[in-house]
Amino acid sequence: MDRRFGGVSALLLLPLLAFAAALPHRSPSNSTGGGQINSNSVLVALLDSHYTELAELVEKALLLQTLEDAVGRHNLTIFAPRNEALERDLDPEFKRFLLEPRNLRSLQTLLLFHIVPTRLGSHQWPHAESAPARHPTLGSDPVHLSVARSSGLRAVDTAEVVRPDDVVRPDGVIHGIQGLLIPRAVQEDFNRRRSLRSISAILPEGAPEVDPRTHRLKKPASPAPAGSPPALPIYDAMAPGPSLAPAPAPGPDGPRGHFHGEALVKDFIHTLLHYGGYNEMADILVNLTSLAVEMGRLVSEGYVLTVLAPNDEAMAKLTTDQLSEPGAPEQIVYYHIIPEYQTEESMYNAVRRFGKVRYDTLRLPHKMVAQEADGSVKFGQGDGSAYLFDPDIYTDGRISVQGIDGVLFPPEETTAASTTAAEKKVVKVVAKPRRGKLMEVACSMLGAFGQHSHFSSCQ
Template sequence: MDSHIYGVSKKTLFLFTLLCLSVSSISALPHQNKAGNSTGTGQMINSNSVLVALLDSHYTELAELVEKALLLQTLEEAVGKHNITIFAPRNEALERQLDPEFKRFLLEPGNLKSLQTLLLFHIIPQRVGSNDWPGHKSNPSRHTTLCNDHQHLITQNSGKKLVGSAELTRPDDVIRPDGVIHGIERLLIPQSVQEDFNRRRNLRSISAVLPEGAPEVDPRTHRLKKPEPPVRAGSPPVLPIYDAMSPGPSLAPAPAPGPGGPHHHFDGESQVKDFIQTLLLYGGYNEMADILVNLTSLATEMGRLVSEGYVLTVLAPNDEAMAKLTTDQLSEPGAPEQIIYYHIIPEYQTEESMYNAVRRFGKIGYDTLRLPHKVVAQEADGSVKFGSGDGSAYLFDPDIYTDGRISVQGIDGVLFPEVEKESTSVKKSVSPVKVATTNPRRGKLMEVACRMLGTLGQDSRFTTCQ
């Protein structure tokens, strides 16, 4: 028969103590993070993407509609999965040849689905170059668009290539690793959008596209005006600058001229010499010019690249930033060249084009001449910020030199790749660390249990209470 202490049996007391020990051991376990270790970092889009090229191209009306339709996220996901082909109508087709009432219908907030369907009808989730068109003796090829509709590619006997009912006017106008953009003469309207528009007006016989009007007569010659031929990319503008200016801020600057090829149509040495003299006259970038000319042979190499048709964007750190470089960072063989290579982007970018890109996509990764490292740009404080953390730099002096082949942008810091930052931080953290040992702290329930056992004179039986 169990003995009792003040009306409580030893077995009951033992069970109560065991329960207290189990609760304290469970509470001492580290808490697990229910949220997991995954972070919701957004995807970074490459600066050489076809989406960035669309926003930076002369198809400004189409790019503006894509932005209003909130399709950038959808197109980013499509580009991440496969190549795409965009059939881009020229600006005149969206400005003058479109019924104003139909355009108002598309831009109304309640008709966002129709606008998205219309734009996705111009995009095929695969790469289709101009050489992939069927011959005039072959049957039309059928391709599924991003809106789950179909486009037919046709080649007529005369050699004209058609996309549905629109003629292909600028084949392979923009080519990027993840897609291609073809210029077409008119807007393609799917049947579902046409029916939505007709249902809205309660008329089924109204066409969304204005019919072709009577031929225009030139008042000077009293002859019929001939349609102007399409202007190729890189050619001088047809209209004077005052007629070509838009009433508001433009979406992005005009693209740079195309490469000149191996025939050396460009005088790269003179252009590099001109931009280095501009750096010296601008003031505050003497160290950068000294490294290009005296400390390395990068000026000669850049001139050769420009002569062969390449375009370059130089992120030039100012003298205050260059003065922070230590002797160890410059004394290693090839260190100055590697530093400058990381500040040269093999694209023609201006302050406006870079800011528009980071404003729309958040983060942009620009390729550099120091492969495979990229410079990450993002929007910060109304400007463009390169890098991250303490090694970041802001766009300090925009468009110091821009001639269509070389663009120089002044920044207020020297950039280094992320790998070098991690290696330097590991070296700094190698110092010996003293490990402080602390006595394990007993839980509150254990302390209460030991006190109760102490009052009963039974605390000496348990080692945890000693």
């Protein structure tokens, strides 16, 4: 008997129902379309979880849209490394390679290597007796899941699974692993870039030199160990001129850059600003001159510095004439920098033991005179002296900053300024006539005979 539903024969509905049953079934969570995800997604859980370092790398690699599209199509399994594995355990040079903009493709390949487009729970790992299970990833290389026979610990390639099923969501699962998974393509790209960089960093060498005394080749100097003092004097490493344009030199990553000088200089300038009362000195170093850059370059090459920083009250006493000459601010600061590492204790012990101590400054050939006075250290002489006012404002083993209450000038300049002022005062002086030596002898002889009163010259 032919039954009808809404005017349509049941025989005609059967093929339509069979065709509808053959269509692929979509879960409600993936039916939004357009790559949109809900708040219960595994991708949202990754961005809000304690795997913050991995989430930051995903954002820097511009993979959010790619992962949203992947979640919209199928479930995901994410192998997330610990934060410690990406912060401290990872090679700094390799991390720098990943974060370079030109290596964005390598970073994306590495992150997609941690994501499998299939839901894999901890119960789906292969048995210890069976061979490792191979699963494709969103990248180009597959991962292999295995279980150690002795300990029974799960592993993904060479990384141990420390937190299985750490985050479980309807569209995926996150497993915490011990370290970072590095695909072969990324490792080869890193090795290729590192070898090219090492080749390009080699400086050209001249012909070998022959010792004229022995007629043998001179042996090159042995490389200095890391952290050893530089062979060149600090004056040869300084930029020429009044430091208006610092000369190029190896940076913190150069062959002699054992110390990050720019970071140390930035730290001590920030310390001056937070300490208070030394804003003028910091302004001269950063804005009025380029001495902060040059100091960072010197510290990067292994030199140590002690800065005598005048406070704001002392800097306010500088006149326009003292600062108007070209290069005057640089020369003033150069005289306040000692190419040694001195603290308040070391300088006070030196002046207590030796009385007066002469320190070299970066302003050749002038020296800084220090002596003990009133239980402190006094720099300079006479009216142009200054006392150690704020000791050890900043000390890090490479840079020492000592606060003083005056601006110092070399004694030659102070003497020249006083002489110029004295020449302006015109004083009339009457010269007295001087008697010769012979007349003095004659008068003394006449005085012995009592007859010197007869001569007016002996009166």
